[in-house]
Amino acid sequence: MKDIMSIVFRLTLTCLMAATVMGAAFIITNKAKKHNEHVREERTMYALLGYSESKPAPVSIVLHQIYRYIITEGEVQFVSYLIPTGSGKSGAADAYSLVSLDLQGKMVDQKPVAIDGEKIREREDRDKAVIAVAGPGKEVRFADHTIIVTDNGKRIAYLLGGKFPGFKTFIGVMLALDPQYTMVGMEILEHEEDPGLGAEIEQDYFKNQFQGKAFTTLKGLKVVKEPLPADYQQALEGGLAEADMAKVMEQYKEKDIYALTGATISSKSVTDGVKGMVKKFAYRLDSLDKVLKEQQIAVSF
């Protein structure tokens, strides 16, 4: 009996010590880890826009973050956008506004939000600021995060992150669209599809099929169960000379998405998910732009 007590005591003590050491290590490294994640995310964004370390983006390129919130008050729902209203130049003071629209796309109100550029990235801080501005008695829910890319004040692309159900769990993607909502590129950020089958969605020969699809094509995009043509596959994987590649990509621009072998459901969920994201985004941005123009709200993008 005495033995047992001693064992229990010692094991508990060991666990406590281990927990202390691990906790301390976590606290020390957490900030750097978060920073790494942020850097990785940013690198993905620039890669989608066609920039890399060897070809850095010019300083005239600015990313403007837009966060969409759903605010519910009793039975009424509003869609609110947290948008930057400053000059947008790096170094200038950050200013943000929460613009609320009703479901018909009419503006309800606009309120300034007191938050700085560092804090707005952190979900918790951002949510708190929005709740404070929205006022009491309202349910605030974060919906999604979009980035508008401008070059010298002119819009050149949109980056939108999103999640949709895949075959097993949610698939997280980031899409790059040009101002006409033509697909520039897609990156799969997270998924848990089956290795060798559904997991092939992150391979170039699948995800690059979305490249260059115009908005009208995207709206009616379907999945076909046909083998991927050899020349198209080569072009998708970057195995051809640039001129040939452009030609082949042009040829297949209006074709549907070729399903992955043995992973039709994964292919279909990605296609439908992307389609839905782009369609909704186009509708929302058009209504937001309309309101911003009508109300003459100065924004940085």
Add this chain to the structure above:
Amino acid sequence: MTNTKSIGQLLSRGILSENPIFKLALSMCPAVGISTTVMNGVMLGVAVFFVQVFSSVTISLFKDQIHPRIRIPSYTLTIATWVTVIDLVLAAYMPGAYAKMGIFVKLIVAFAIITMRLEMFACKEKVKDSFWDGVGMGLGFLVGMVAIGFVRELLGSGTILGYDVLGFKPLLFFILPCAGFFVVGLMMAFFNWIEVVYKQKRGVRS
């Protein structure tokens, strides 16, 4: 085992006469699984080195407090703690390497060589000796991983540390997992052969 040993002896034992991979044949899974390039070998070797040294010192420090009946749980907890710490540090300060090695770093918890050194050495010996024993064993593992990685990378992809040295790929077979067994086996034979030759020569001389 109670007689005191010099630092040199402790070090050379880990690297040569009791090399974890070639002599003790412990922790073969990583030796076979991920030693496809020199860089992989270095990365895992360094991680194991730190875990081994920290765990050896920790166990040696607390050896009188560890109840003999719960030795193994205590060792496992110690190793798991240090592996977690190293995992967090790598994730925070070496994100590029961590993206490749992350999964394998967590596996170090189950490496036989570390538990074995704690059970055989650290729980009986002084802290200083345990430290040098840990350093020796960690270096031995590192050397083994790098040696296997060198052979496999050179013969499999024709490169060393990513630099193209041969200009062609001699045998793709060497990067595949099964080749790990062949390389480890051949190198084990090679090490033993050197030892036999060395001993014979010395025997002749004396």
